[in-house]
Amino acid sequence: MENQTDLVAAEDLLLFVNAAITSTGQREFRSGEWQQRMSLDFLHAYVLGNYRELYAATLALDINHHNAALIVRRLLETAAEASPEQRRTEGRLIAGRLALLPPQRVYRLFRELRRAGVNNRRTRAIMRDWLAARPDPALDAVKYRAGVKAVARHAHLPLDTEMGLFLFAPHTRKAGFATPLFESWRRAHYTQSALYELPYTVAEGFAVKHGIARGAFLERIAPRLTRLERLRLQGSAREHRADAVVGDLATMPLTRLASYVLSLPLDDRVRRREELTAALRAAARRTAGPRAGSWGRVAAVLDDSFSAFGSAQKRRRPLAVALGCHFLLEALASELIPLWLSGRTDALLMYPLGPTPLGARVLDALEHRPDRLVIVSDGWDNAPPGLAGEVLRIWRTRLDPQGRTSVVHLNPVYDAEDFDVRRLAREVPTVGVRDAEDLPALVELAQFAEGRTRAAELWTHVDARVRRFLEVEG
Known part of the structure; x- marks a missing residue:
């Protein structure tokens, strides 16, 4: 029998993971930037203060780059509060995560640490080790010159004469640089x-x-x-x-490719239909890998309502996630039944429009008796309000209590007011989604959000993810 403390900790962790997957502190359709940032900052402070080891462990999960950088910063800022064992584990997790972050974001993080006066020995060592592992120091010095200068100053890096001269006094070198890239920059x-x-x-x-x-x-x-x-x-x-x-568009990541497709005028999409569809399907097959065709009959309820526009900062992001999920589910399923909220059937020509009749579409999907039902939506069921939740509750409690149809709700939008992603029904798991590529891993995580799996199994899952992450990055 699990105690209440374990159950609360499990719920808090899932709450934080959903936020760390979906929120980037930017404006969303229904909340401003300041609301997003305040809500996210509260969650970070709460989880770090109460569950430091779990907070660090989320670096091994599929969270977005914004929250990964925030976690690294807060762990380094509060290093004095950690035990020696915690600091060792955190150091490995931080190093592994920094290796996955885009270099410009890491340099920005290092500049923030410098401005905040975080200058402990571990922070300087992490900076030195990350910079030493960069594959092309000269390229970094040219492309991210301000960032490299900040790290060199803050971590007291020993620089060879030419690197130091290029970073701090490049125009004093009249005879030219021996490093080809430095010399190209000068010329x-x-x-x-x-x-x-x-x-x-x-x-x-x-x-x-x-x-x-x-x-x-x-x-x-x-x-x-x-x-x-x-x-x-x-x-x-x-x-x-x-x-x-x-x-070759087919080599692009699936969600980025979906965003690009949605940025095109409809006439361009029609004219380039064969090229764009082939590229999306190739990206989806690459993402599905050996799981292709293994999910059976899948019904997908996909949100193309007006709120799928997102915001000026995250333009059409929710719709891009839904479009990416459409093609990925097509690759994963033996048969896909796609149901867009608008009733349109041409995935390539989707655009944000109209209300959010989730209940009606969920009913349509369940009539097909699929092996899986995947809902990709921000959860604002408003035509009529609450119908989707009632449909799912009755389906799960009365019509399919054995769970023959697996149901999961993937939500690409963080609800700042509720500190979570918006849910449709207590009986159906909801998890946050940032990129369509993460769909298979998030469906696995959803079993813990459903409440049927014990907290101990969640800790086992997290521990296994941390071990795999450290083995790969080590």
């Missing part, structure tokens, strides 16, 4: 050809300085573009007829 100030040897984000500023036409610049810088830079520049490249930039 790019007065020679146009040199800027094409630099990373795109650095070269772009030089191109503006030299007055180079956008189309010509994109054509020549194309070989230096990263995969995600190519995706972000698709529209600009087509506008300026820079064909060299347009890469």
Whole structure:
């Protein structure tokens, strides 16, 4: 028999994980940025103060980059409150998570630690070790120069003469640098050809300085573009007829690709239907991996109501998650029954519009008696309000108490007022989702949110995830 303390701790952990997956502290459709930030800050302070080991362990889970950076910062700021054993485990978790974060976010985190005066020995060691593991220090020095300078000052890094000179007094070097990238940066100030040897984000500023036409610049810088830079520049490249930039969309991450597709005008989507559909399906198959076709008959209720627009900061993000889940479920299922709230059937042409009739769509889905029902929605059931919750309650308690149909609700939007993602029914598990790629892992996590699984099994699951994370990152 589990005690009340264990059950409360399990509920608190699931609450925090949902927030750490979905919230980025930015404006959402129904809450402002300040509400999101205040709500999220409270949760971080509460879980760190009451469950420090669990707080650190969430670094091994599928949380978003924003919350991972917040956790690292708070752990380092409160290092004096941890035991020696806790500090050792935290150090390994922090190192593993920093290796997964985008470098620009890590440099931003390090600058925040410097401004906050967090200067303990462990923090400096983590900075030194992370920087020493970077694959190309010269590239970092050019691309993230301000960040590298801040880390060098804060962690008292020993720098070779050329690196130190480039970071702190680059214009005093008249004879040129021996490091090719440093020399290209120096020459790019007065020679146009040199800027094409630099990373795109650095070269772009030089191109503006030299007055180079956008189309010509994109054509020549194309070989230096990263995969995600190519995706972000698709529209600009087509506008300026820079064909060299347009890469293979099928190699892009699923949710980013879905966001790109939704950013296109409907006419463009129709014209490029074959290309875009093939790319989305290829990304979904790659994500599904060996699980492809193993989920049986799946009914998916997908939210394309007006609130799926998101906000100016997270434009069409909820709809992009739903679109990505559509194609991923198509790959995972032996048969997919997709039911969009609007009643439209062409997934490629979806756009946010209308109310949220979740109850009616859930009824339609359950009539098919699927093996699984997956609902992807912000949970604001309003046509009529509360119908979806009643349908799911009656289905689970009276019509299918044995659980022959597995039901899970994935919610891409954090509800700042309730410190959680909005739920449809107590009888059905709801978990937060940030990227469609995380869907299989989140369905596994949902069993703990359903309340049928004991807290001890949740701790076992978390411990196993931490062990796997440390083994992979170690």
